[in-house]
Amino acid sequence: MRVAITIWDDRVSPVADSAGELLVVDLAAESIISRRHECFEDDSLFHRAGKLAELSVTTLICGAISDFYSSLVQGYGIRLIPFAQGQVDEVLNAFLSGSLENWSHDTRDHLHNGLERMQSRMTKYQYLFGPVPSRRLGRSLGVDLTPYKTCTQDCVFCQIGRTTNKTLIRKEYVPTSGVIAELDDWLKTGGKADHITLSGSGEPTLHSKFGEVLAHIRANSAIPSVLLTNGSLLNHPEVREAAALADIVKVSLSTWDQSSYGWVNRPHPDLDFKQSVAGQKAFRDEYKGRMWIEVFLIAGMNSIPSDVAKIATLAELLRPDQVHLNTACRPPAEDFVAPLPIERMESLCNLFRPPAECIADYKGDGSIEMQATQEAIISMLKRRPCTARDIAGAFAMHINEAPKYLERLLQEGRIRVKRTRKSLYYCAAPEKQ
Ligand code: SF4
Known part of the structure; x- marks a missing residue:
């Protein structure tokens, strides 16, 4: 029999829907034969339930769980024991002794209320979303600083759709005080995440006070902050100064000259590729934190090895701590954008210094x-x-x-x-x- 428990550190995760990790235990004759940890690498409940089935789990022990997720899990014929809580080993022992189901029944009302509180907490926020599971960042709380969809670029591969406001104007798109009030509320009510990430509906550095938000996170929480940026505004000293307040800055770099920049990233007409890269280089020279680069590769557009080598040469100038290769596994802004097969992606990793890591999710093609x-x-x-x-x-x-x-x-x-x-x-x- 194979039992899985959704966990958070060494305890049962209070809410199955947002748990990032599983303990998978094989049992025979009421003894434990083996145990190992597995992570959910995808962020949808549909895939989480599918992963349990792929792992041949026969029983899932978890905390509170939404009706929808429980119906998906049970749809795979997996026995569900919800509303368990406590240390993982105590819960396992209770399961082995046959007392877990009574025990979890007692905690059902308490945890069910907890789930409702948590759901209402996340839906009440306007600028925060998640935490969502992320392969590189664990559970990441998103902070959205721009209205949909405000960006300096209109990348053909953008997963949140076409840019409706392509602009270089930096201003306070959403009230900084509102963002900070939500962050304070989330922290005060016990919010937990591995990272707090400025990302969302566009380019966060367009917000003229994104540095204040980063400074507030640093002053009020031990959770590391992350800035996801296309790097197009890093040629402005004030943007570099604000970005340096993040613990991790992840810059995207998927082209090698003005023409490729034009057809892949479709930038604002006043953006100059060389100036953007020079800004990223200046930032690297000043920045003491961790800098990651994401290279998004598209079949037939920017993925032949000689072109990827040009991107790698530029990336090396930025002395990144990590390089991530991604492709269009999720629905992109434009239908003509096709993902690169995993073998091609892997064959390109060694062009980068340090060698890149493929972070694309190949569980299925976009369609x-x-x-x-x-x-x-x-x-x-x-x-x-x-x-x-x-x-x-x-x-x-x-x-x-x-x-x-x-x-x-x-x-x-x-x-x-x-x-x-x-x-x-x-x-x-x-x-x-
Ligand atoms: S820079 Fe990011 S948000 Fe803007 S269009 Fe490109 S992928 Fe989308």
């Missing part, structure tokens, strides 16, 4: 994943109407990712919209006979 997620959303909406925010929360996706799925389902006539005074709800359309 298969989109189809699977659509089906899971429909199945959720058949049970109850949800807002886009509910759906983003259930699938651990960014709030701006949910509309991509909802729009397609609306076009296909598979869902419909219900308006209340306060919100827009989506529900499944009646099935055609």
Whole structure:
């Protein structure tokens, strides 16, 4: 028998839906034969349930769990023992002695209330999202500093859709005081994450006070901060000064000259590739923290080895601590963007110094994943109407990712919209006979 427990350090994770790690235990004749740890590398409940099935788990022991996730898990024929809590070894012993189900029943109401509190806590925030599981950053709390979708570029591979406000104007797009108040509330109410990441609906360095947000995180929390940036504004000294307040700065660099920059990143017309790279180099020379580079490769656009070697030469100038290679495994902004096969990605890693690591998620190509997620959303909406925010929360996706799925389902006539005074709800359309 193979039992999995969703864990947080050495305890059962209070909420299964957001647990990043599993303890997998093989049992025979009521004794433990082996135990090992596994991580959830994907951020949707659909894939989490699939991973349990792939691991041949027969019983899942967890804390509170949403109806939707439990139906996915049980759909794979996995026995579910929810509402367990405490040290992992105590819980395992209780399971082996046959007393766990009574015990977990006693804690059900308490934890169920906890889950509701947690869900309502995350849906009340306007500028925070997650924490979402991330392969490199663990559980990452996102901070969104720009309205959808405000960026200096309009990358063909962007996973949150086309840029609607392509700009170089730096200003306080969302009130810094509001962001800080939400962060304080999240920290005060016991928020836990491995990193706090400035990312979201566009380019965070466009926010004129992103440095204040980073300084506030540093002064009020021990959680390391991360800035995800396209690096296009690092030629401004004030942007470099603010960015240096992050513990990790991850810059994207996927092109090698102005033309390739034009067709892959579709920058604002006043952006100059050489100036941007010079700004990134100046930042590296001043910055004492960790600098990572993400290179996004697209089949037929920027992925032949001689072009990737040019990107690698530029990347080396920035003396990165890590280089990550990514490709379009999730639905990109443009349909013509195709992912690079994993063997091709791996063959390119050694062009970089230090050697790059492939972080693309190859569990399925974009269209298969989109189809699977659509089906899971429909199945959720058949049970109850949800807002886009509910759906983003259930699938651990960014709030701006949910509309991509909802729009397609609306076009296909598979869902419909219900308006209340306060919100827009989506529900499944009646099935055609
Ligand atoms: S990938 Fe990043 S830089 Fe490119 S358009 Fe999207 S948000 Fe902007």
